[in-house]
Amino acid sequence: MPANKQWMVKEWRGAVMVALMLGWGTLEAQAGTLDPSLEAGVSSEDSPTLTLGLHHSVTPLPWLSSEWQSWSLQLSGRLLLLPGRNSEKSNAALVLAPALRYTFAGGTFIEGGVGAAIFLEAHLRDSEFGTAGQFEDRLAIGRPWGPGALQLALAHYSNASIKQPNDGLEVLSLGYRWRL
Structure with a gap:
């Protein structure tokens, strides 16, 4: 060289x-600022979902200009549970996902991010994922409520066509994140 x-x-x-x-x-x-969360939702396969999470918020450094103070980085680790109905097999995924959050005056926020998920099985009901490893695209909107925040989130899981079939999965959830 x-x-x-x-x-x-x-x-x-x-x-x-x-x-x-x-x-x-x-x-x-x-x-030491890990905040727990609980989300209940439904998947695009009409399966109920339950998500348990731990989140860490990285706030902007104080010396950054004021226009950056409304932005924060959210680092999340979540366990997505997809219980089966009747004779259907259950599934679960471990999700690691960063997200950028913008907080408006008054506390309402929007956030979006792309992360990674590992599913136990590469299928759920009628959907074939192709691989157990999936990408997660997530959008959420929320606002402070009591000692935490209430949020509505939409997540899409897909392997980005790395391997066919790639039916993907969507999850719409309503959740609460406690501020500790």
């Missing part, structure tokens, strides 16, 4: 390390 490219690689490594340390420092400063 030419000397000038080696220098560029070293500079990029240094920049990445600084960015990681700043990010880690931000998370460490906010450590």
Whole structure:
């Protein structure tokens, strides 16, 4: 590798390390703020859903300009349960998903993100997923209510046509997230 490219690689490594340390420092400063959530919903297969989650909110750094203070990063780990009906098999997924949240004056928020999900089975009722690994696209709207927030969310699970069939799955849910 030419000397000038080696220098560029070293500079990029240094920049990445600084960015990681700043990010880690931000998370460490906010450590211990895992908020639990509970969501009930229905899938596009007319199956009931129940989602248990833990969330961490990374707020903007105070020295950022005021227009960035309404944005936050939401880091979520969720367990999506899809109980079967009668003789149908149940399914479940572990979901890890970041989301960007914009909070309006008054507390109402919108958020969206793309994450990853691992399902126990690559099918549910009439849907064939092709793979157990799926991407999650999620949009939500909510507002503060009591000691937490009430939200309505729509999630789509798909393997992005990595393997056929790729029927996908949608889940519409109403949930509550407690602020601890």
